[in-house]
Structure formats: C-alpha cells, structure tokens
Amino acid sequence: MNILSIQSSVAYGHVGNSAATFPLQRLGVAVWPVITVHFSNHTGYGQWRGPILNAGDVHDVVCGIDERGVLPDCDAVLSGYMGDVSLGEVILDAVGRTRAANAAARYCCDPVMGDVGRGFFVRPGIPEFMRDRAVPAAHIITPNQFELEFLTGQSIGNMDTALSAAHAARALGPDLVLLTSLSRADGPTDSIEMLAVSGEGAWLVRTPLLPIAVNGAGDMTSALFLAHFLRTGSPATALGKTAASVFAVLEETHRRSAREIQLIAAQDAIADPDDRFVVDKVT
Numbered sequence: 001m002n003i004l005s006i007q008s009s010v011a012y013g014h015v016g017n018s019a020a021t022f023p024l025q026r027l028g029v030a031v032w033p034v035i036t037v038h039f040s041n042h043t044g045y046g047q048w049r050g051p052i053l054n055a056g057d058v059h060d061v062v063c064g065i066d067e068r069g070v071l072p073d074c075d076a077v078l079s080g081y082m083g084d085v086s087l088g089e090v091i092l093d094a095v096g097r098t099r100a101a102n103a104a105a106r107y108c109c110d111p112v113m114g115d116v117g118r119g120f121f122v123r124p125g126i127p128e129f130m131r132d133r134a135v136p137a138a139h140i141i142t143p144n145q146f147e148l149e150f151l152t153g154q155s156i157g158n159m160d161t162a163l164s165a166a167h168a169a170r171a172l173g174p175d176l177v178l179l180t181s182l183s184r185a186d187g188p189t190d191s192i193e194m195l196a197v198s199g200e201g202a203w204l205v206r207t208p209l210l211p212i213a214v215n216g217a218g219d220m221t222s223a224l225f226l227a228h229f230l231r232t233g234s235p236a237t238a239l240g241k242t243a244a245s246v247f248a249v250l251e252e253t254h255r256r257s258a259r260e261i262q263l264i265a266a267q268d269a270i271a272d273p274d275d276r277f278v279v280d281k282v283t
Helices: 017-025 055-069 087-102 127-138 147-151 159-171 217-232 233-255 266-272
Strands: 002-010 030-039 074-078 106-110 175-181 191-198 203-208 279-280
Touching: 002 055, 002 147, 002 217, 017 030, 017 217, 030 055, 055 087, 055 279, 074 087, 074 191, 074 217, 087 106, 087 127, 087 233, 087 279, 106 217, 127 147, 147 159, 147 175, 159 191, 159 203, 175 217, 175 233, 191 233, 203 233, 217 233, 233 266, 233 279
Parallel strands: 002 030, 002 074, 074 106
Antiparallel strands: 175 191, 191 203, 203 279
C-alpha cells in the first residue's frame, strides 16, 4: 500500500507528517511524505522557527513524484495542516493527478483548522477553503468536533446532533466521516469517543479520558484510520484498530509525563493493535 501524505513537518516532536509517517510505516505502508511547512517544533510551544514552503515548491515535489510514473500505484492521498491557503490548490492538484492515474485512489482530508477552547489557529482563508473546496473533493474526512461544527454550521451536544452533523458533512461530498473527538452531554464524562459515519451506518468507540493534552494525536489518528480502512473496507474495523493504537500511544505518553506523543515506545501497539475497545453500531 502506498499513501501520498501532504502535511506539515517538525524537526522536534510529532505533528503532521512527523506524526503520520512512522505509524503508517509500522503498519507496512509505504509513505511518500510531502511537507507543507518545516518547523523546529509544533506551534503549541508558543515559539517556533522554520519556513512555510512556497506553493510552487510543494507543487514541484508532487510533479517530481508524478514524473517517476508511480502515481498509478498510489492508493490514497492524505492531507493535513496546510500553513497557507495557496497550498490548497497544490493538494487538490495532487489529488487530481493521482485519481487520473488510479481511479480507485482515495483522498482523505484531515481538515485541520482549530479546536474546542482554542478556536481557529490557521491563517485566514483556510477554513473556507476546507469547507468549500477540500472537503467536497474528499472521500474521507477526519474532523474534530470543532471542525465538524464549522463545516456543517451545526452545534454538537448529543448523539443525535453528532449524527446529524456527520450526515450533513457527507452531503458536502465525502462518503465517510470520522469524528475524532466526540464530547456530548448524553455521554460518559470519564471517556472520549470517536464516531465513524458512512452510507452504511454509524459506529462508536469509547476510550478512557486521560488527563493530558498533546499535539499530533489527531494527525496520527487520521493516518491510522485511513490505512486500516483501505485494508479492510470496514469503518467499524478501522475504528476499533485506530482507537486501540491511539489510546496505547496516549497511555504511554501519560505514563512518561511527556510533552510529545510516544510513538517509538508504543510502536508495537501501533503495528498490532488489540481488540480491547468495543465498537458499537449506532444506526
């Protein structure tokens, strides 16, 4: 399996491609990472250095990959944090090139824009581009709760509204929506949930809520879910395997009191996730 992953990169820590590449490789996936920014560290530290890559430079990298004649072997394009709205057209061009070479290839868009409590943390124009251009072009999207609410204009407070928002997002174009962080009034307060919704139904998985806040977990989640779904074709199976691996990484991160997700320490749970979490069919 080959995945073209267009995301940010950091030298220290794990976000964007720096959070997605290693987990995918541990699953035996060949990753073609194309970076949109190259920062010293993620922006959650408050200070960072490094460039946002010029859209033309990123386009050249994609063109170079295309010139190798390998896009017919590309199973999916994965996109995440862009850095600048101009990079959006480069991503959609990459998706178009890949789909032209392999009609079965899928586009998974992680619409990185913001989060509950923080609001938007991307440059102006990116949220609108995600809603109006990227999401309609995607087969799979993996928003958090804040992002799904923005994309659909719907507030999420319980299971019914979460399902409504997911189906509203599907009406924009994607077939499969993974809500990566569901917090609802009618759910348990000591857990965090993920909800996958497709035309075939909806599935929910619940994991214990750990007292940590780290960057990069969403990027890892999107990558793992995409890989497991491509392999199995089952949203439920992909959801269960993703939840097991992500929780194992976060559990190890919490155990070590680390500021960065512990990918190396938890790599066995990434490569061979267990079945500890039950996936429930919601509808």
